[in-house]
Amino acid sequence: MKALVTGGAGFIGSHLVDYLVKQGFEVIVVDDLSMGKIDNIENIDIVKLYVEDVRNQDFMRGLLLRERFDYIYYLAAVASVADSIERPEETHEINHNAVLKMLEFIRCSNLSIKKFLFTSSAAVYGNLSELPKREDSRVDPLSPYAIDKYATERYVLTYGELYGLPTVCVRFFNVYGPRQNPSSPYSGVLSILTNCLKRDEQFTLYGDGKQTRDFVYVEDVIQALWLISEKETSHEVFNVANGLELSLQTIMTTYERITGCKLKVSCTGGRVGEVTRSVANISKLADLGYKTHWPLERGLTQYWEGG
Ligand code: UD2
Known part of the structure; x- marks a missing residue:
């Protein structure tokens, strides 16, 4: 093939x-x-x-x-x-x-x-x-x-x-995981969070952290x-997707717990055109036999240790 x-x-x-x-x-x-x-x-x-x-x-x-x-x-x-x-x-x-x-x-x-x-x-x-x-x-x-x-x-x-x-x-x-490039201004938030935690750098939080996403x-x-x-x-x-709605605040707290590191956060206004809430129904994918093997904690742990 x-x-x-x-x-x-x-x-x-x-x-x-x-x-x-x-x-x-x-x-x-x-x-x-x-x-x-x-x-x-x-x-x-x-x-x-x-x-x-x-x-x-x-x-x-x-x-x-x-x-x-x-x-x-x-x-x-x-x-x-x-x-x-x-x-x-x-x-x-x-x-x-x-x-x-x-x-x-x-x-x-x-x-x-x-x-x-x-x-x-x-x-x-x-x-x-x-x-x-x-x-x-x-x-x-x-x-x-x-x-x-x-x-x-x-x-x-x-x-x-x-x-x-x-x-x-x-x-x-x-989508998050190893090889996601944290260095562009358009990078995924989890690659930026990982970078900030590893280097003890300040993370800029856009909005109040209550915005939700479906991280896979x-x-x-x-x-x-x-x-x-x-x-x-x-x-x-x-x-x-993963089919789970999680706030950015929850993601940050969970990541701090997993890594044992404290995140330095500075807050600023929300991004223009930002989606407030996002979560997928994944039943179509499940009908094909899809099962999520990587709940957030497992994915973050793997990303932190290996990514
Ligand atoms: C994701 C996709 C984008 C598009 C969109 C569809 C990624 C990287 N981007 O954008 O391509 O498909 O979904 O809705 O997957 N944030 C901070 N600080 C930062 C960076 C981000 O607070 O330094 C916040 C951001 O304001 C947002 C959340 O984190 O509320 C997720 O941001 P993102 O850029 O990872 O992804 P998103 O959902 O904006």
Whole structure:
């Protein structure tokens, strides 16, 4: 079996690559290393890495024709809401146009694939009050990032239906774990918290800490991606989360207890456009056999010790 992982040197992508290699897949990665790192890939000696931009159509088309992938996992993206607000047009080129062009090339070239999996985000749900979010809950994409993710989802699913491509989309909630880069202003809060605790640095808390999120450990995310790609799934969307709503305050207290470190906190106003509450209904994923193996305490402990 041969798999393409775009964004495969990034945080989630590299964990997926490791897993696929262990399953005996031949894995090919396309990553421009704008956020990813070569060191993230454990088996770099057997993984073929192309340091390329997914917008490079000549390259991408040549690769698809040459390699004839069984599975395509599309993770390459401008991966942050705030970043997309800084550069909406470029985000659109990367997060939307590049995916659409790949789908169109697959269609026109009659390439046969077993599964095309596109990674979307909980950002598509916006700030509507309905909770927990089900895959058929109303969406309200509020940023260039969310708009592109949602529009691309629709294309991915509609291409699947119209042209018989086995396509699926996943909506990631707040993924955390080793290799998440803490150094960007758009980094996930758990990588920032880990950094602050390890270096005894000040953590800036936006808002009152009562905002809630559904944090999911990266190993559970990989389990979900594997189930979705292996089971009979097609033209549908899956939430990928833990299914538990926790406040940021609870996360901070739990992490302090686990590490035995005291967090230095400075409070500031909430972020503009911030989602107040977020939690997923994960029953669709559970129907595929998904079980969370990494409750928060276990995930945080592992992240602290190994990440
Ligand atoms: C997550 C995703 C984002 C998008 C969004 C959809 C990550 C890293 N980002 O954004 O891409 O999918 O969900 O809703 O997964 N915070 C602090 N201090 C900090 C950093 C964060 O207080 O230094 C707060 C932040 O204001 C928020 C919470 O921590 O309330 C989580 O922030 P985040 O950036 O990790 O994730 P989120 O949910 O804003």
